[in-house]
Amino acid sequence: TYLADTGHVPYGSKSEAFIQGRVLAIGDHLVERGCGLIVVACNTATAAAITALRQRHPGIPVVGVEPGVKPAAASSQSRRIAVLATEITARSERLQRLIADHAQGVAVQVEPCPGWATRVEMLDLDGEEFAAGFATEVAAKIRPLLATGADRIVLGCTHYSFLKPLLAPLVAGKAELVDVADAVARQVVRLAGASAAGDARLVLLTTARPERLQAALPVLGLGWLGARCTQSAGLSPV
Incomplete structure (x- = not known):
């Protein structure tokens, strides 16, 4: 069911x-x-x-x-990872415990992504406005994370798996996406x-x-x- x-x-x-x-x-x-x-x-x-x-x-x-902090931290070569998450997850004690338990010695940047899950719910994943406007928004979020040296980008929301076609080209050759599905x-x-x-x-x-x-x-x-x-x-x- x-x-x-x-x-x-x-x-x-x-x-x-x-x-x-x-x-x-x-x-x-x-x-x-x-x-x-x-x-x-x-x-x-x-x-x-x-x-x-x-x-x-x-x-x-x-x-x-839960966000794949553990595998991301364990595999990171730069010892820097980023977590993309909803507002609730980003500020949750559960995520902070995950980071404390599994990312010692690793710099973790938690990045709230308001509205991203809503965009997936709108089902306009192939539309021109989605591909243009939202892709620009996603790039503006990802590029600063890559600039810090983060080599693992954790998808901290199940909706974000459907954004891989937008995310993968942005991180190609610089970082890996971590999805726990x-x-x-x-x-x-x-x-x-x-x-x-x-x-x-x-x-x-x-x-x-x-x-x-x-x-x-x-x-x-x-x-x-x-x-x-x-x-x-x-x-x-x-």
């Missing part, structure tokens, strides 16, 4: 209390549907609410998504174990009109999923 809180995202500029309320409500809903493992597939939601979700459902494995997927497979074997049925749920998420799938390269979205009762926008 994939549940997109499309009616309330992006979370990056919302209050922590609001985000925690949404995560707990969605978590409760997924447990009621019989889910035996939950992935909080959002850096901001992980920072604001994963502890509360684990406390609410102690018998359910909960996997979060594959590592999270491996962790889910490890925790699911044998229970993940056999036939599976994909269910796509959304808290907004299903047409919005349905339209997003091919734009984000996920049209191959072939599933139909439905609205999740009881979790519609407030």
Whole structure:
């Protein structure tokens, strides 16, 4: 089951209390549907609410998504890395603990990127205005980071994975992009174990009109999923 809180995202500029309320409500809903493992597939939601979700459902494995500070720091040759993040993630204690635990001796610049997740949500990833105007904004954010000598750029928001076509040419030959998506997927497979074997049925749920998420799938390269979205009762926008 994939549940997109499309009616309330992006979370990056919302209050922590609001985000925690949404995560707990969605978590409760997924447990009621019989889910035996939950992935909080959002850096901001992980920072604001994963502890509360684990406390609410102690018998359910909960996997979060956190910026790849550890692999970035471990692989950096210049001992300088940068983290691109939403406003909530950028100022979160969870990110500061990650840096303190895994980036000792490494200079870490945390760069809030307000509005970036919203641009991805707009689904205009190939439009002329996106390619021109937003690309200029992205370049203005990235070039100063490269000028400091940062050789690892951490994508600290799951939305930013869809900005790789803009980011990759900017950092080519100077830095590497660090995305934890594959590592999270491996962790889910490890925790699911044998229970993940056999036939599976994909269910796509959304808290907004299903047409919005349905339209997003091919734009984000996920049209191959072939599933139909439905609205999740009881979790519609407030």
